[in-house]
Amino acid sequence: MSGDALYDTIARIYDPWSVSVREDVGFYVDEALHSGGPVVELAVGTGRIAVPTAMAGIRVIGVDESPGMLAVAREYAEREGVTERLDLRVGDLREPPVTERVPLVTIPFRSLLHMPSDAEKVRALAAAKALLQPDGLLVFDVFAPSREDIEETDGLWIERELGIFERADWDQRRRSLVLTVRSDDRTAATMELHWLSAAEWNAVIEDAGLEVEALYGWFDGRAFEGGEDMIWVCKPTSVPLDEARPGR
Numbered sequence: 001m002s003g004d005a006l007y008d009t010i011a012r013i014y015d016p017w018s019v020s021v022r023e024d025v026g027f028y029v030d031e032a033l034h035s036g037g038p039v040v041e042l043a044v045g046t047g048r049i050a051v052p053t054a055m056a057g058i059r060v061i062g063v064d065e066s067p068g069m070l071a072v073a074r075e076y077a078e079r080e081g082v083t084e085r086l087d088l089r090v091g092d093l094r095e096p097p098v099t100e101r102v103p104l105v106t107i108p109f110r111s112l113l114h115m116p117s118d119a120e121k122v123r124a125l126a127a128a129k130a131l132l133q134p135d136g137l138l139v140f141d142v143f144a145p146s147r148e149d150i151e152e153t154d155g156l157w158i159e160r161e162l163g164i165f166e167r168a169d170w171d172q173r174r175r176s177l178v179l180t181v182r183s184d185d186r187t188a189a190t191m192e193l194h195w196l197s198a199a200e201w202n203a204v205i206e207d208a209g210l211e212v213e214a215l216y217g218w219f220d221g222r223a224f225e226g227g228e229d230m231i232w233v234c235k236p237t238s239v240p241l242d243e244a245r246p247g248r
C-alpha cells in the first residue's frame with residue numbers, strides 16, 4: 001500500500017477536526033464489551049474509537065488504508081498504555097488483511113460512504129461479513145443528509161473547529177458530497193462521499209449476505225424514524241436448513 005492515501009494529508013488535523021464527535025464512542029465500546037472481543041474495526045483511522053475500546057479491555061484489530069492515520073492511532077495507544085491490545089494493519093477495507101474470525105466487526109463514523117457505488121458497498125460489507133464468527137455481528141453507521149442540512153451548508157466554508165474549516169458541495173442528483181477540509185496552515189484534503197436511503201442500504205446489506213438485526217436512529221439506541229443518522233446492526237443471513245443440507 002502506498003503512503004499517499006487520501007487521509008494522510010489531514011491525519012494530524014483529523015482529531016482536532018472531529019473533536020466534538022463523542023456520541024458514538026460509548027456506543028461502540030459497549031458493543032465491543034458485549035461481544036467479548038476481539039473486534040475488527042475497518043477504517044480505524046486515528047483510533048478515536050479503537051483506543052477507548054482497548055482501554056476497556058477488548059483487543060482490537062484496526063485496518064486502514066492511511067499509514068498517516070495509523071501513526072496517530074499508534075501514538076494515542078502508546079499514550080494510553082494499550083498498544084498490546086491494538087493491532088493496526090495497513091489495508092483496504094474491501095480486502096482486509098485479517099485472517100482471524102471475530103464476534104464483532106465495526107465500521108464507524110460513516111466510513112462506508114467512501115465506497116463510490118452500491119457494488120463497492122456490497123463488496124465492503126461482504127468482506128466484513130467474511131471476518132465474522134457464525135454468530136457474529138457487523139455494526140456500522142452512515143448518514144443521509146436532510147434537505148435543510150444541504151441548504152444550510154452547500155458551497156460554504158464553515159469553521160468547524162478553531163482554525164479548521166470545511167466546505168460541503170452537495171450533488172443531490174448523484175447523491176454525493178464533495179467535502180474539503182483545511183486548516184489555517186493549508187493542510188487540506190478533498191473527499192467524495194456517497195449516501196443512500198435506508199431502503200437502499202437494506203438492499204445492499206441483503207446483497208452482501210447479511211440481514212438486519214436492528215436499525216437505530218441514534219447512538220442511544222432509539223429506533224430509526226427517517227432521520228439523517230442510521231446505525232445498522234447486521235448478522236450473516238441464516239441459511240434455511242434445506243439449503244444448508246442439500247439432498248435432505
Ligand SMILES: C[S@@+](CC[C@H](N)C(=O)[O-])C[C@H]1O[C@@H](n2cnc3c(N)ncnc32)[C@H](O)[C@@H]1O
Nearest residue numbers: 007043044045048064065066092093108109114
Ligand atoms: C471518517 S474516518 C473514520 C475513522 C475512525 N473509524 C473514526 O471513527 O474516527 C474514515 C477513515 O476511512 C479510511 N478509509 C477510507 N477508505 C478506505 C479504504 N478503502 N480502506 C481502508 N480505509 C479506508 C480513511 O483513511 C479514514 O481513516
